[in-house]
Amino acid sequence: MDTQGPLSEQGLVRMLTHTGERIEDERFAPYAADLDAATLRAMWHDMTVLRGFDLEATSLQRQGELGLWVPSLGQEAAQIGSGYALRTSDFVFPSYREHGVALTRGVDLPEILRIFRGLQHGAWDPAAHGFHLYTLVIGSHALHATGYAMAMDRDGLVGTGAETDGAVVCYFGDGATSQGDVNEALVFAAVNDAPIVFFVQNNQFAISEPTTRQSRVPLAQRGAGFGVPSVRFDGNDVLASYAVTRWALEQARSGTGPVLLEAFTYRMGAHTTSDDATRYRTRADEEYWAERDPIARVEAYLRGIGELSDEAIEEAHAEAKALGRRTREAVKSWSPPPTSTIFDHVYAEPHTAVESERAWFARFERSFTDKGAHA
Amino acid sequence: MTAMTMAGAINRGMRAAMERDPKVLLMGEDIGQLGGVFRVTDGLWKDFGPDRVMDTPLAESGIVGTAIGMAMRGYRPVIEIQFDGFIFPAFDQITTQLAKMHYRSRGLINLPVVIRVPFAGHIGAVEHHSESPEALFAHTPGLRIVSPATPQDAYDMIQQAIASPDPYLFFEPKARYWDKAEVDEARVATQLSGEHGASAATAELSRGRVAREGKDVTLVAYGPTVRLAMQVADVAASEGRSIEVVDLRSISPLDSATVVRSAKRTGRVVIVHEAPTAFGTGAELAARVMEQAFFHLHAPVLRVGGFSTPYPGSKFEHDYLPNLDRVLDAVDRVMTH
Structure with missing residues (x-):
């Protein structure tokens, strides 16, 4: 077992053991103090529904309804816990696996699948949800997030103590920490005291490469070199995820500058539906982490304190099932708009190359029905 | 009318834009107290503040990437890339992010970012300080x-x-920075x-x-080669040849209509740019002239530009770049075809 490296448990903040016992963490307990059983149950509920949706999306891909799916399986606690710590005044820059954060930002989950059905590249209004579009090039969005945070600071939305104070949370993975853009983002955020939380979900794999191919030390240690305070926590512990993120957001919103968080978690599924994880990891490893399932842990805790009934569990599973059905029906009902729409929104103002090709394509299409129109 | 150098005109233009719109801000390396290595931002730091x-x-990808984030909140960043050859660390942010955000957001996000690039040669510089990379960007919708x-x-x-809602690469012919004219x-x-x-x-x-x-x-011609084209026209005139000079000004979109109109009158076209001719702006333009003015042409469209070599040491740049003799030679060839 690694005791020092990027896959070790070194310095992890944990508030729930994997069997569901509460651990008191002196530093972060105050940030979970307001969390009543009802809210924690709501988190568990969202994690459960998210997983149902995620499994349905995988099935839809297998049945040929989606070109690709990127499962969030196993990362529900990292995503839902941190998502619950956000306010409407905050703004999120996700990578492409943050379906759980999308849920907490009010994105209707089936809508995400428009991207994976190949209908469009962005499927929601970022401003309406405080949730930017997914970014597929690894780490590129860390700079956009930093610039956005610098602009929030300029706009007087930081450090006033009012509810309107906000911060940016930028999600990326362990692989992204090797990207130049992520390192440049840390530099720009640090020297500008930008109100941003860099949220690394270390799910231990960048497709097939373990985190040991990205770093020789735990990723949270990277922060020190940039002068950015960092915390490493158990990413499968929804309580820790909520409390640590809430702390980080309060730091960032107060104007003291960026924070780096590392949620140490495990990608229970493959990288995508095109990946085969059996080629690079063992059954034993998967079983070890199955015992640390983020949903089972909070479920055990809630049951242990008498706050989760069998009926509530049944209801949540029924809801997940209903969402699965609604998702399936929605996906199958979507047909592509006319091809001519591919010429829309290349530029905000007309551009002759696009307009002449749009006109040519319209004539070409008409030529199949209206002889002689094709010039 | 006021007499200005080109560098001074860009400086005054940015000042006017900053006075007109408080969301306009400048970003770059050494553009503050120093005023930029070419002094194009001279005095602006003092008057508008840091x-x-x-x-x-010192990170070009970081500059463009953070500008994108600021533009998402309504700012209008004007970036200075110090030299043409230093733009490539930002290539991904420009071509993959900046260029596509409006499209991928289905028109919800505008990114009015201007990237100023002092470009092209003729200043006797060291490697990576004299390049003409415009075609690499023109290939990106x-x-x-x-x-x-x-x-x-x-x-x-x-x-x-700066006023336009779309992202721009603004290529400044650095050898022409000190040309002076009434503005x-x-x-x-x-x-x-x-x-x-903004639409106008x-x-x-x-x-x-x-x-x-x-x-x-x-x-x-465009940018640095327009003055050369005018000189060629003068020399050719003394030899009894009448040359029409088209200054493209824009490479994307490419105003081929103006060129085609002219080509239909003259029947002969020579395109001059400093960038290598292979896969360049001239190649695109030649294809369009062929498509739209084929039966008006008296000679094949010719290109004069940089060779298919890396930019050589500056002692060779006068031969590497299009010069009076090379352009006059092309004019001779289209006239005698």
């Missing part, structure tokens, strides 16, 4: 690419690019204060201009 004239960390050739255009075009400051101010000022500005920025009328050969 929050609007930002000395950034979503970007607009322009290059002024005169102080008047520099003054107008920088303000129009009318009123016209663009009036245009931009109009109700649809974008439309005007998309058009080339006939810089000199002629009837035997159409000589097409």
Whole structure:
């Protein structure tokens, strides 16, 4: 077992053991103090529904309804816990696996699948949800997030103590920490005291490469070199995820500058539906982490304190099932708009190359029905 | 009218844009107290302060990437890339992110970012300081690419690019920074204060201009080669040949209509740019002239540009770059075909 490296448990903040016992963490307990059983149950509920949706999306891909799916399986606690710590005044820059954060930002989950059905590249209004579009090039969005945070600071939305104070949370993975853009983002955020939380979900794999191919030390240690305070926590512990993120957001919103968080978690599924994880990891490893399932842990805790009934569990599973059905029906009902729409929104103002090709394509299409129109 | 150098015209244009719109801010390396390595931002740091004239960390991808985030919140960043050859660390942010955000957001996000790039050669510089990378960007849908050739255009075009809602690469012919001419400051101010000022500005920025009328050969140039084309026209005139010079001004969109109109009159086209001719702006333009004016041509369209070698040591740049003799040679060839 690694005791020092990027896959070790070194310095992890944990508030729930994997069997569901509460651990008191002196530093972060105050940030979970307001969390009543009802809210924690709501988190568990969202994690459960998210997983149902995620499994349905995988099935839809297998049945040929989606070109690709990127499962969030196993990362529900990292995503839902941190998502619950956000306010409407905050703004999120996700990578492409943050379906759980999308849920907490009010994105209707089936809508995400428009991207994976190949209908469009962005499927929601970022401003309406405080949730930017997914970014597929690894780490590129860390700079956009930093610039956005610098602009929030300029706009007087930081450090006033009012509810309107906000911060940016930028999600990326362990692989992204090797990207130049992520390192440049840390530099720009640090020297500008930008109100941003860099949220690394270390799910231990960048497709097939373990985190040991990205770093020789735990990723949270990277922060020190940039002068950015960092915390490493158990990413499968929804309580820790909520409390640590809430702390980080309060730091960032107060104007003291960026924070780096590392949620140490495990990608229970493959990288995508095109990946085969059996080629690079063992059954034993998967079983070890199955015992640390983020949903089972909070479920055990809630049951242990008498706050989760069998009926509530049944209801949540029924809801997940209903969402699965609604998702399936929605996906199958979507047909592509006319091809001519591919010429829309290349530029905000007309551009002759696009307009002449749009006109040519319209004539070409008409030529199949209206002889002689094709010039 | 005020006499200005091209560098001074860009400086004054940015000042006017910053006075007009408090969301306009400048970002780049050494553009603050120093005023930029070419002094194009001279005095702006002193008058607008470090929050609007930002000395950034030395990381081009970081500059463009954070500008994208700021533009998402309504700012209009104007970036200076110190030299043409230093733009490539930002290539991903420009071509993959900046160019595509409006499209991938289905029109919800505008990114009015202007990237100023001192480009092209003839200054006797070391490696990576004299390049002409415009075609690498012109190949990417979503970007607009322009290059002024005169102080008047520099003054107008920088303000129009800043006012436009689309992202721009603004290629400044650095060897022409010290060319001086009278500049009318009123016209663009009036245009931009109009109700649809930004649309009018974008439309005007998309058009080339006939810089000199002629009837035997159409000589097409932009940025640093426009002055050369005018010199060629003078020399050719003394030999009894009448040259029409088209200054493209915009590379994306490419105003092929103006060139085709001219080609139909002259029947002969020579395109001159400093960038290597292979896969360049001239190649695209030649294809369009062939498609749209084929039966009017008396000779094949010729290109004069950089060779298919890396930019050589500066002692060779006068032969590597199009010069008077090489362009006159091409004119001879289209005339005698």
